[in-house]
Amino acid sequence: MSQNLTVAVVGATGAVGREMLKTLHERKFPATQVRAFASARSAGSKVPFGEGELTVEELKEDVFAGIDIAIFSAGGATSTTFAPHAAQAGCVVVDNSAAWRMDDRCPLVIPEVNPHALDKHQGIIANPNCSTIQMLVALKPLHDAVGIKRVVVSTYQAVSGTGQKGIEELERQVRDLFNGRDPENKTYPYRIAFNVLPHIDVFLDNDYTKEEMKMVNETVKILEDPSVRVTATCARVPVFFCHAESVNIETVKKITAKETRILLSQAPGIKVFDNPRELLYPMPAYCIGEDPTYVGRIREDESIENGLNMWIVADNVRKGAALNAVQIAEELVRRDLVRVPDTTVFA
Ligand code: A2P
Numbered sequence: 001m002s003q004n005l006t007v008a009v010v011g012a013t014g015a016v017g018r019e020m021l022k023t024l025h026e027r028k029f030p031a032t033q034v035r036a037f038a039s040a041r042s043a044g045s046k047v048p049f050g051e052g053e054l055t056v057e058e059l060k061e062d063v064f065a066g067i068d069i070a071i072f073s074a075g076g077a078t079s080t081t082f083a084p085h086a087a088q089a090g091c092v093v094v095d096n097s098a099a100w101r102m103d104d105r106c107p108l109v110i111p112e113v114n115p116h117a118l119d120k121h122q123g124i125i126a127n128p129n130c131s132t133i134q135m136l137v138a139l140k141p142l143h144d145a146v147g148i149k150r151v152v153v154s155t156y157q158a159v160s161g162t163g164q165k166g167i168e169e170l171e172r173q174v175r176d177l178f179n180g181r182d183p184e185n186k187t188y189p190y191r192i193a194f195n196v197l198p199h200i201d202v203f204l205d206n207d208y209t210k211e212e213m214k215m216v217n218e219t220v221k222i223l224e225d226p227s228v229r230v231t232a233t234c235a236r237v238p239v240f241f242c243h244a245e246s247v248n249i250e251t252v253k254k255i256t257a258k259e260t261r262i263l264l265s266q267a268p269g270i271k272v273f274d275n276p277r278e279l280l281y282p283m284p285a286y287c288i289g290e291d292p293t294y295v296g297r298i299r300e301d302e303s304i305e306n307g308l309n310m311w312i313v314a315d316n317v318r319k320g321a322a323l324n325a326v327q328i329a330e331e332l333v334r335r336d337l338v339r340v341p342d343t344t345v346f347a
Pocket of ligand 1: 037040078162163
């Protein structure tokens with residue numbers, strides 16, 4: 001790995017930004033300097049980094065000179081505005097927002113699934129949606145082995161997917177309800193405490209939500225295979241961390257549940273946790289802070305010829321966001337790609 005890198009986290013005061021700093025430190029990312037950026041509101045405040053802390057700097061268009069990699073998690077609007085300035089200054093962006101994911105100029109990368117897509121990057125690389133990441137870590141080995149025709153997925157997504165304000169809303173509403181107060185809905189349109197909302201992100205013309213269509217479109221882009229058909233229902237549940245997914249898969253060739261367990265247990269980034277007799281299956285409360293994508297409840301779908309059901313759980317803030325972004329940065333270093341080409345389309 002090359003050294004002497006300066007790395008920035010943009011959105012460093014947020015739930016994902018803090019996890020990014022933690023992940024960079026834990027994985028000993030080869031940076032000589034790490035800088036933290038957020039809005040003017042937070043400039044001068046401190047965020048933890050390793051044993052110490054970093055002083056938060058205000059994000060401005062001209063801050064990127066001398067920064068090699070900037071990992072963004074400050075919302076789509078910030079990424080849309082600032083990522084091109086970073087690329088123009090020769091700083092490679094790994095962006096966690098949805099702003100650049102479906103842009104043909106930007107690779108959309110899960111290091112266990114399609115690291116080769118980094119090779120032609122133009123300076124902005126997109127981190128996929130959290131629900132897409134954990135689903136595809138589990139689906140890629142199956143697609144390679146037996147071909148995936150169709151996926152029907154239902155998600156059970158944690159409030160941390162909405163950032164710090166989602167975490168605070170659930171906390172506050174639980175406290176209000178236990179104290180006999182009417183809970184106020186500030187972040188979600190309805191109460192999230194002791195409720196389930198079949199609604200994540202905005203509704204689109206086809207009556208799906210944007211989150212659901214992200215899972216459809218990002219899957220095709222990452223697998224580079226439009227023949228894979230996906231349909232999704234995304235729900236927000238009153239869980240702080242870790243998304244769970246029920247995934248039904250129709251494959252081209254037959255694969256048994258036993259063969260699937262063996263295949264997935266040998267695949268990168270996956271932990272098969274599946275023993276119904278011993279009541280072993282993955283659950284959000286037990287996957288917090290964990291790197292792997294957990295897969296359990298693997299069963300053959302008896303209603304079709306070549307079908308499987310499985311249950312996938314991963315920490316959405318970690319593998320679904322911070323860890324995947326840091327793994328992309330590590331892969332850039334490994335492939336000697338920490339540079340923006342002179343011919344970048346973002347110039
Ligand atoms: P700030 O704390 O200064 O508002 P979360 O998703 O957990 O809410 O975090 C969002 C992150 O994005 C925070 O670090 C927030 O900083 C940052 N952010 C939001 N808007 C901007 C902006 N215009 N410029 C820079 N950072 C921003």
